Amino acid sequence: MTTETLIWLIPLPPVLAFFLIVLFTNRSKSLSHTIAVGAAFLSWLGSMIVFVRALGVEHLGEHPFESSVNWLPTGDTWFKIGVLVDPLTAAVLFFVAWTVLMIFLYSVGYHNFGQPAGDHDHKGLPPHGATLEEHGHKHVVPSVEPMYSRFFAFIGLFAFGMYVLVLSDNLLTLFVGWEIMGLCSYLLIGFWYAKESARDAAVKAFMTTRVGDVFMLLGIAYLYYATGTLSFRQIFTEQILHTLATVPSGFLGFSAAGLIGLLLFIGTIGKSAQFPLHVWLPDAMEGPTPVSAMIHAATMVSAGVYAVIRMFPLLSLDPKTMTIVAFIGAFTALFAATIAVAQNDIKRVLAYSTISQLGFMIAALGIGAYVAAVFHLITHAFFKALLFLGSGSVIHGMEHGVLHTGNHDVDPQNMFNMGGLRTKMPITFWTFLIGGFALSGFPIITAGFWSKDEILADAFGNGHIAVFITLAIAAFLTAFYTMRQITLTFFGEPRTKEAEHAQETPWTMTAPLVILSVFAVAYGWVGIPEHFPLLGGLVPNWLHEFVGSTLAELPETIAFNWIPLLTSLVVALGGLYLGWVTYRNVNLPAEDRLQIPLLKNKYYFDEIYDRLFVKPAYWFAENVVYKFMDQGVIDGILHIFGPLTNGFGAFIRNYFDLPVINRFFGDGSADVTYWFGGKLRAVQTGRIQQYLMFALVIFITIGAVLYFFLLA
Amino acid sequence: MVPLSWYLIFAALLFSIGLFGVLSRRNAVAILLGIELMLNAVNINLAAFWRYGDVLQMAGQVFAIIVFAVAAAEVAVGLALVISVYRRRNTVVADEIDMMKW
Numbered sequence: 001m002t003t004e005t006l007i008w009l010i011p012l013p014p015v016l017a018f019f020l021i022v023l024f025t026n027r028s029k030s031l032s033h034t035i036a037v038g039a040a041f042l043s044w045l046g047s048m049i050v051f052v053r054a055l056g057v058e059h060l061g062e063h064p065f066e067s068s069v070n071w072l073p074t075g076d077t078w079f080k081i082g083v084l085v086d087p088l089t090a091a092v093l094f095f096v097a098w099t100v101l102m103i104f105l106y107s108v109g110y111h112n113f114g115q116p117a118g119d120h121d122h123k124g125l126p127p128h129g130a131t132l133e134e135h136g137h138k139h140v141v142p143s144v145e146p147m148y149s150r151f152f153a154f155i156g157l158f159a160f161g162m163y164v165l166v167l168s169d170n171l172l173t174l175f176v177g178w179e180i181m182g183l184c185s186y187l188l189i190g191f192w193y194a195k196e197s198a199r200d201a202a203v204k205a206f207m208t209t210r211v212g213d214v215f216m217l218l219g220i221a222y223l224y225y226a227t228g229t230l231s232f233r234q235i236f237t238e239q240i241l242h243t244l245a246t247v248p249s250g251f252l253g254f255s256a257a258g259l260i261g262l263l264l265f266i267g268t269i270g271k272s273a274q275f276p277l278h279v280w281l282p283d284a285m286e287g288p289t290p291v292s293a294m295i296h297a298a299t300m301v302s303a304g305v306y307a308v309i310r311m312f313p314l315l316s317l318d319p320k321t322m323t324i325v326a327f328i329g330a331f332t333a334l335f336a337a338t339i340a341v342a343q344n345d346i347k348r349v350l351a352y353s354t355i356s357q358l359g360f361m362i363a364a365l366g367i368g369a370y371v372a373a374v375f376h377l378i379t380h381a382f383f384k385a386l387l388f389l390g391s392g393s394v395i396h397g398m399e400h401g402v403l404h405t406g407n408h409d410v411d412p413q414n415m416f417n418m419g420g421l422r423t424k425m426p427i428t429f430w431t432f433l434i435g436g437f438a439l440s441g442f443p444i445i446t447a448g449f450w451s452k453d454e455i456l457a458d459a460f461g462n463g464h465i466a467v468f469i470t471l472a473i474a475a476f477l478t479a480f481y482t483m484r485q486i487t488l489t490f491f492g493e494p495r496t497k498e499a500e501h502a503q504e505t506p507w508t509m510t511a512p513l514v515i516l517s518v519f520a521v522a523y524g525w526v527g528i529p530e531h532f533p534l535l536g537g538l539v540p541n542w543l544h545e546f547v548g549s550t551l552a553e554l555p556e557t558i559a560f561n562w563i564p565l566l567t568s569l570v571v572a573l574g575g576l577y578l579g580w581v582t583y584r585n586v587n588l589p590a591e592d593r594l595q596i597p598l599l600k601n602k603y604y605f606d607e608i609y610d611r612l613f614v615k616p617a618y619w620f621a622e623n624v625v626y627k628f629m630d631q632g633v634i635d636g637i638l639h640i641f642g643p644l645t646n647g648f649g650a651f652i653r654n655y656f657d658l659p660v661i662n663r664f665f666g667d668g669s670a671d672v673t674y675w676f677g678g679k680l681r682a683v684q685t686g687r688i689q690q691y692l693m694f695a696l697v698i699f700i701t702i703g704a705v706l707y708f709f710l711l712a
Numbered sequence: 713m714v715p716l717s718w719y720l721i722f723a724a725l726l727f728s729i730g731l732f733g734v735l736s737r738r739n740a741v742a743i744l745l746g747i748e749l750m751l752n753a754v755n756i757n758l759a760a761f762w763r764y765g766d767v768l769q770m771a772g773q774v775f776a777i778i779v780f781a782v783a784a785a786e787v788a789v790g791l792a793l794v795i796s797v798y799r800r801r802n803t804v805v806a807d808e809i810d811m812m813k814w
Binding site for chain 1: 731734735743806807809810811812813
């Protein structure tokens with residue numbers, strides 16, 4: 001099979017799995033997950049083959065794998081859609097395939113496959129556990145998710161969207177994949193739809209990302225209007241880029257390229273949860289944990305960053321747009337990190353951490369550090385998926401404890417209810433530790449260190465000191481809250497009975513953790529800068545050469561400087577140490593001095609947006625649209641027309657229908673016929689000779705008449 | 713040779729006699745006899761027109777023969793009906809057979 005054919009086939013298995021599960025195998029849990037995981041495996045296999053083949057091509061940046069077909073006729077030409085695998089796509093495809101496969105596998109264990117059905121579970125709520133009787137005494141075990149098949153169908157569709165987005169060679173199909181994921185995100189956040197909080201979170205996520213998507217669509221439309229094409233390879237030609245850069249857009253002095261870039265970037269702000277559209281991501285943690293890992297850490301939010309990385313040649317044309325991008329990214333990185341410090345829900349900490357790390361990537365892109373942004377995108381996808389899956393495993397273990405004690409008031413997600421899980425869940429602990437250290441940027445051994453260090457080095461080396469300082473503080477906070485999380489969750493003594501009875505999770509959950517932790521460490525080695533002391537040059541800086549070749553000119557490597565390296569060492573180790581020292585002996589939320597209301601309540605953004613947008617929207621809907629427009633104007637007009645037509649109808653009925661149609665035509669014709677019939681029936685005597693006599697008389701009469709008129 | 717009009721006058725007389733019989737006789741069998749007379753009057757017309765027209769055209773004779781055949785069949789059916797009516801109602805008087813009226 002040619003590589004191009006294979007690339008076309010990669011997105012197909014998950015969408016087939018979606019339809020198969022929805023239409024046919026919905027009732028069989030084992031068949032459904034076999035199909036879904038099998039489909040993820042096929043896509044993974046195809047992706048790996050494509051990735052390996054892409055590695056073997058020299059100058060893949062100039063001669064990528066591409067193939068397109070005619071789709072929509074646009075006047076004389078066709079709008080083409082197709083697939084494109086250049087170095088950037090190949091690198092992204094690699095982590096997407098791995099994380100998707102791992103998360104599919106993890107979902108099997110997470111949704112308690114193989115456990116009995118719950119005692120009083122019902123659809124739309126998380127399983128509550130089942131009572132088993134063994135050796136004469138009862139005990140409660142986790143019960144299987146009631147909508148198990150539905151979950152696998154949704155994540156299958158989601159994986160399809162992600163593959164479509166990554167493999168697209170044009171913005172339109174990229175946008176299609178983007179929206180498919182938006183839909184799946186909505187469906188999966190609201191997976192437990194009987195919970196009000198899950199419903200609200202789903203609507204919030206959908207509405208918030210919609211704001212970004214509308215702008216993105218505007219950007220796509222403008223780009224198409226300006227260039228007549230949406231294909232990346234055609235847009236990124238010198239001629240078109242030059243035109244876009246010189247034509248003014250007539251909006252605040254932006255060039256066309258700048259405005260298009262800005263509009264597309266707003267789409268990313270929504271999708272990748274950047275300030276000010278970051279509010280949906282923490283609430284999205286209402287969904288099942290594999291969903292949080294896949295959609296809200298590894299793939300969908302990464303897709304937003306991927307889109308701007310993809311459009312980097314366009315974005316980088318206008319320095320103003322780049323400044324905005326850098327500012328938003330750096331601000332979000334710091335802003336979200338400060339909130340993460342004060343959160344107690346294990347998943348919410350990770351959610352804010354994700355926002356913050358995405359901010360790092362955006363900031364890196366804004367200062368032109370293309371390769372560093374891609375590098376951090378990939379390492380982050382691995383270690384954040386690992387951390388989310390790890391937190392899911394922790395929650396699962398805690399739920400086990402909750403079922404054991406039967407005390408359902410204990411929140412299995414609150415870190416202050418945990419503690420000492422290190423011995424109860426050793427695999428989860430070690431993998432979570434690796435993920436956490438990678439997130440903090442623990443020096444040398446973790447992937448997170450290399451990618452984050454590269455961003456800081458780029459910021460410093462290119463003279464963006466403000467961005468450098470902001471990101472350094474954010475990195476410090478990252479290390480701090482990560483260590484806080486690890487300390488509260490795994491170290492010390494169990495703070496509740498439930499934590500004492502926590503249990504390690506099954507192999508379907510721990511195996512993905514182990515595999516992902518390998519990447520969380522090893523992936524950093526492909527991007528070690530050449531001039532790094534001691535280690536530099538031992539392993540070639542493959543990532544820079546490979547991903548950098550996507551651009552027309554290979555970006556220059558930054559000369560080594562001790563200041564950013566020392567900074568990243570200090571913030572990572574300092575943050576980790578401080579986190580450990582501060583939270584070592586903290587057992588109650590009250591003892592945590594960083595539980596400042598301002599941080600705890602996320603700078604009151606939800607409340608502000610509620611006042612600014614939600615309440616006015618409700619007010620507008622209630623008073624203007626409903627009471628004024630609908631009830632007043634529309635209903636008012638209708639109330640005029642209603643009686644009017646009613647009266648006219650009555651008039652027609654009484655003065656036309658009843659007398660003319662009914663009486664005259666209807667009854668009248670019947671009466672006339674009846675009357676004639678009554679008169680004429682005397683003729684029917686039944687005597688044959690009389691009939692003949694009539695016939696004869698009539699014949700003679702007619703004959704005489706005819707004779708008289710025609711012949712005479 | 714006798715002129716054509718004589719035949720036609722004869723046939724018209726015969727037809728009228730037959731028609732009078734049909735209209736005036738009470739007995740159903742006699743009505744049938746009247747019908748036979750009318751048919752044969754027509755046959756005379758056919759034969760006469762053939763003889764005084766184009767002799768090589770056989771249509772007149774053939775038509776007359778067909779009329780004979782149909783008349784024979786018609787009489788057979790008519791008599792069968794009369795017999796049937798007589799068996800059921802014990803009468804062959806046409807005026808008394810008047811069930812098909814209002």
